[in-house]
Amino acid sequence: MADIYRPDTPRICIQSLTDLIPGFRERNSQNLAPSIPEISFDCFKKLVLPDVSDDKLKNAVQTLHEKRHLNDNGWVRLLEESDAQAQEGREVKEAEYFAPLFEALNSILGEDSTVFFSNNPAKSLWSEGDNSSYIADVNVLLRKSTSVSPRKQGEEFECDVVATGDLEMDSTPDKVNDNNVKVVSNATHIMGADPIRRFMFGLTIDSTNVRLWFFSRSHVFVAKIFDLHLNVRHLIYVALSIGYASKDELGFDPSVERILAPDKRPVYIFKVGDKEYMTKEAIAVRKAKSLLGRAPRIFKVLEVINREPLQLGPITQFLKDYWIPEDSPTELETRNSIRDNVNKVNRLEWLDVNKFDDYFVKIDACVKILVKSLTDPDAEAEDSSSNFLRNGSLPSKCDRYRLVTSMTTYLCPPTVSIDGSLMTGSETEAERRISLAQYESVAAQLANLDWATYGSKVHCRVISEDAGEPFDQKLSDWPTILNGLQLLLTGLAFMHSAGFVHRDISNGNVLCRDSMVKLNDLEYSKRIQPEPLHSSESSDAKTGTPYFMPIEVKAARYMFMSRSRIFAPANHYAVPFTFHYNYVHDLESLLWIFVFALTSKLPETVAWQNPSAQDELFAMLFLDAVQRQGFFIGFDQSSVLAQISNVPQQLYPIWSYAEEFAEQIRQYHSKLQAQANPPIIMAETAFFPELYADLNKLLEKIKADAYEGKVIEPRFAKKRAQEEHRKEPCFG
Template sequence: MSNAPPEEPAEFSGASPMDPSGKSERPTTPPRSDVPVLEDTPPKRHNETTSQSFRSGKLDEKRTALIKDLGNIIPEVELDCFTENILPPLQVGFQPQEIVNSLKTSGYIIKDRWKPFEKDPKDDTKREEEIFDPLIGVFNSIVDAANEPHGHEQTLRLSLNPDKPPMSERKYSSRPDGCMVLKDAEEKIANDKKADRWWYDYALALEFKKNEANRNDNVSKQVYSMQHMMTIDPCRRFVFGITIENTKMRLWFSCRATILVSKSFNFITDHTTLTRVFLSLAFASKADLGWDPTIIVSETTEGRVYHFDVEGRKFDSEAVLSDFAADAIIGRATRAFRVIDPVSGEEFALKDVWVDDDRELEYEIYKRLLNDIEKKYGKPGREEAEKLLLTPEVHCKVKADEQEDHTCKVMMREGRYNGSHESSGLPGVQDNLKMDHLGSRAPHGGKRTRIHHRIHYRIVFKEVATPLYNVMDLREIFVVLKDCTRLLELMHGCGWVHRDISCGNVYSYNGRGRLGDLEYAKKKDSIGKHDIRTGTLDFMAVEVARSEYMFCPELDRDTIRSNIFANTETIRSPQPNFYYNGIHDMESLWWFPIWMMFFHDIKFWDTMNESQKNDRISMILELFPRHLDTTLRHPFLNSSFSFKKSMSCLPECFDVFSNVLDFLRSNLKRNYQLFEATLPTPDQAVLDGLYGLCFEAWDVCIEKATGVTTLVPVAFKPYSDDIPFATSTSKRKATIAPPLSILPASKVPRIDSPNT
């Protein structure tokens, strides 16, 4: 799943979750393993949550980064649409207008205003906290008036103006102006003044301002709170929020497909709407408030233990292996856990992810791929491939209230708001911006143009494997690359491509290679929506980044002369449609050892002075720019001179491997030329010799790496803030600090191909 992120800054002002004094009663999540297992593989754009401003910046910088990640636009929906389709449904018997009438009779509503709010907040001279504190009385009066004749069980309580930030495993100093929190947790706070509030119990956060001019601040804080609640807790499917500026209240909703805000209403005079909102939330089930009913949490002195249900089988979490992808407020939120089957005692790797609802499930892709390999190579070929892939144990579409969980069909109750309507940009985020459509995935410009609704998917693998970016044994790395080359040979031979080869999808298991994350694997001739620009930026083939063939042979001189004098239109002939092919997978594999050498040194070997480090940093920024501009990567692949010049900034201990990679570079280029000379009807047979050359190259590297082995990340800081720098296994490990490693680039936006 996700690549490991940088360490979090220590900006938390409350008690530590691991406070030895025992003041904090609720434990944190279980400690992460030293070895993460699965890498997130969505073909999506770079997320601001991977940026330095989010990772190590101040609180305001983090909030700004999240708004930027949304493209500075948040879709605004009609209030009726929000209350009818997104808010939890009202309990049987609740009639908001009847409750309003009873409160008027009792004198709690006077002259069409709530009694505690005689003035609009902007006209009140009291402090903000004092002005909005009576909202608790309004909430309680509505709840009491509604529940007296019906006796429904109240789920949430409203609390305002906390004296310190809520607790969580993430050290954040954010303190919302208020919250709706689970009633049981709030009763514990009331009975024990030493007890802490925890983000895990927050159903939603509230932010308020006296004046509408401060709306931007409310927006950034609300988005940050929603992101935080969904990031820290695997149990959260979606979250709500409320903001108030003067008299205007807005309702918020965030799930893994989109974030929405309602149009405003006057919470002081629109009594029926406020009553409807408070009753919907106060008495909703935990599932309707966004919690996952298929995960049970045990809180122990060792940490939070998650008990997952996968197709009726139970798995208990032992460690969080990877959850970096869950930081993006919109996305797949891929998480991986090392889990144990409580019945058999066996360990497995569990992957929890939100996938586009029009994609084939990973298990189904796995079975189809093996079947095609068996058709081509027989049973021995299938058995060999099975040993080179991660092995599914069980999988399922996760259900919520007996329905397969879906960001539209379940969370929005198949409402009108399905991503096809126009919506204006939210002025509180950026003035005068408009969207043609609602959005949750972003093109290169950053503006999200469409919702890609998602389903919740869970798959358990038999192997708890190590992603290659966490392998620091150089010889083992080349062994893994050789094994994965063999698997790619089998895949390509039966017409498949992987399309997302990266250091997070290639694994070491018991010292041998395994290839995982098949969500984007497909048959080369299959028709689909998700064909182009799939992959991780640092390892993406140059042609894929450009979406065009770049090695087509030129016409010879005589042909060009003939065409000129014959006045033919050969030069204006249409170019062949671009498709991902097997050489692109092989190029991605080739980029990995190059990436490793630029970001790592061999332990106890050459060290660099400051000048050498600066040269290395400059070359990293050219070769791994974290965007789709391949201007400098192309000559690196195309020219031996450019390749050697770029590699010369590395320590001499890498020279022997650089020479082998230059040999592979030359053969990749030649195979591109041979393949593209056969277009527009490509001849796959021209690639047959490439795999043997790769095996030969990896064997040489394995031999040369024997005795060299241990790699260490390069300590770039403080030389450049542009170089990604991260902990290798966990940003949220509570006890033992993990070793350092480097954070690979994120995935790129999915671009739906007009050719498919």
């Protein structure tokens, strides 16, 4: 079993490339900017390329010479074309100029190779769902397609891309930027669109400068440039290496299969242990559209009872496919550890240990995916960074490559590659834009992150019960919302009594069915008691969903400490406090769920009017960090209070309780930090048994005074009113 003391790994949420917004490509590169690791070709070859024997490389070079593709100066036809352009002033497109290069590389691969080079930048590759408009100057494609859609002669599919490449004939900064932006964007798109993809490669050429790229969920890096003509063996080695590699070695997941469902939709069959599950619909895939990170994809699935003929089980379950740090426990291990330690670390007499399963989503299976070992062909290994990096690692001190040196704008992004029912669910474009705002505040630049960002990850898969819908989608009146918050409070009490914090409380991680509310997504949960060895030496990494993230966590510093306690005594050097997530932070997220409901749901009778006060409050409390802090900490609340005075009168009492809720959390933050021993706040001092009882009493009070009618999101009420108006008969 993995060490339950989970190491911190920053949650990196790079902006999705699939949203229809201007400048999407350069924004993505900027989120990786200003630099990523740059390693030598030999190091790149050792880490991620299948081995090629010296004899095979020598024979390929000789063959290219015999076919007059190569001479002692380099690639013959490219050199001839360069001379012709210089003498005649003739201009050609990149595709035409570099075509002989890829023709030559294909000539040494042959029909028995795994892949081939295809360079036709005017050709948009087909997707398994809506056409994605994915275009690259050159693609390395599987010779035997994995597409399950009807296919005409010559059609090429995104799902077969092994490497994406972009080409420029010049080497100006703008041209280099253009290459970099395109290759990062296209790799992000392919990785995000295809659940079968574990890692992939990239290639850029500007003039005679060649770069190789590697993209995975844990590492993104490039090889140092080499000269197209002076280092011909490098590119030939790459062609031979990936040309005859297995699909496993090229980054395809052997435990996932794309098939055509009886209704002719592309669907996926995931292997979990000795069972298989077929996808029904996608629940959440947005985070998989970030290059680095845990890349979770969540699907509703049915167990596959029989393949031929296809027979599916009757019970809908949830499948989560994602990556976690290699030395982290799985969610099932975390859940079991919480259950086994309820009331053993911190005591809450009123907790009924036997009802633990009523508050936590049941996990039916949880596995680390096994694939063929890339260092021992006769063995299996966990699908991890250690395996696909062949038990190596990036040099501890390597150069950094700057991705973008100037701006380039692309206005036409690709849409999702996989069928809409699988990859976007029922989200409208407007809803996707709203969701995107949640990621903006946590998008981080790689250069500002610790090297732990590149810590090895392992591929995991979880099968859990269908515990209902996300909290904010299911609830339609305030008494039910408040009852759900009480149940969520009890779930957190179970965790805290066992010495764990959740660290990612949000609407999406709380599921509701009938009168049941269950906590989900324990991947960021962490034991803070007993205090792990050396846990206080450095600050915790930032985790959580931005809208519901505690303000201290967002700022990564304590904000309720008196000035006299921030520094050591005068006869010592001042030592800044290391910041650690504690139990009160989880409870603060509960407050933000409460406030989120207040700003996003209105009484049905007035919701169609879409009062601007609610919109302003939402912007103040969830998009404006200063206003949010002012409301919570207690300073400069005038503008927020002014907006509260404009909300529908049915909500006045609830807003007054929201301020009381904030005051209670604020008091306990201050109480904790008043007893701190600089520069460390110990976890055992952060547990306040009375706080759970106080918050439960407050929620009971709110239920007694809360508006009892139906509440609804204004946009739905407005749409309903418009539809009813159109149905009214016209007279006259």
